[in-house]
Amino acid sequence: xxxxxxxxxxxxxxxxxxxxxxxxxxxxxxxxxxxxxxxxxxxxxxxxxxxxxxxxxxxxxxxxxxxxxxxxxxxxxxxxxxxxxxxxxxxxxxxxxxxxxxxxxxxxxxxxxxxxxxxxxx
Numbered sequence: 803x804x805x806x807x808x809x810x811x812x813x814x815x816x817x818x819x820x821x822x823x824x825x826x827x828x829x830x831x832x833x834x835x836x837x838x839x840x841x842x843x844x845x846x847x848x849x850x851x852x853x854x855x856x857x858x859x860x861x862x863x864x865x866x867x868x869x870x871x872x873x874x875x876x877x878x879x880x881x882x883x884x885x886x887x888x889x890x891x892x893x894x895x896x897x898x899x900x901x902x903x904x905x906x907x908x909x910x911x912x913x914x915x916x917x918x919x920x921x922x923x924x
Contacts, residue, residue: 813846814853825871828857832878835908839885844904847886851879851911858915865918876915883908 818834821827835850854875858868865872886905893901 813849818850818853824857824861827860828854828871828875831857832875832882835882836878836885839882839889842889844886844889844901847882848904848907848911851882851908854879855911855914858918865921869919872915872918876912876919879908879912879915883912 814831815834818827818830821830831850831854835847835854838844838846838850858871858875861868861871883905886901886908890898890901890905
């Protein structure tokens with residue numbers, strides 16, 4: 803688990819990781835994920851999406867009190883998922899399992915964000 807976290811942080815740019823304000827950090831992470839999806843770097847897109855979710859959670863506010871940020875992140879991850887879906891259609895048979903694994907990770911982030919948007923006050 804620690805090794806996976808270290809590998810995650812190695813690929814995400816320092817400017818994103820070192821941003822002290824969590825709101826800006828999640829936005830920068832989503833920008834990185836979108837750019838990575840456009841550049842067909844699907845693993846970085848998945849890692850940056852996960853980092854964006856972690857940054858949102860680090861804000862310390864429950865999703866029902868931070869709905870605007872969760873909704874923006876949900877929309878962005880949906881866009882990233884569409885790009886990765888297009889990559890899967892274009893990819894050869896040997897590349898598909900790796901891209902599908904990244905797609906699954908991004909989809910998990912998207913579902914968590916969607917749950918946050920749809921959650922009610924406890």
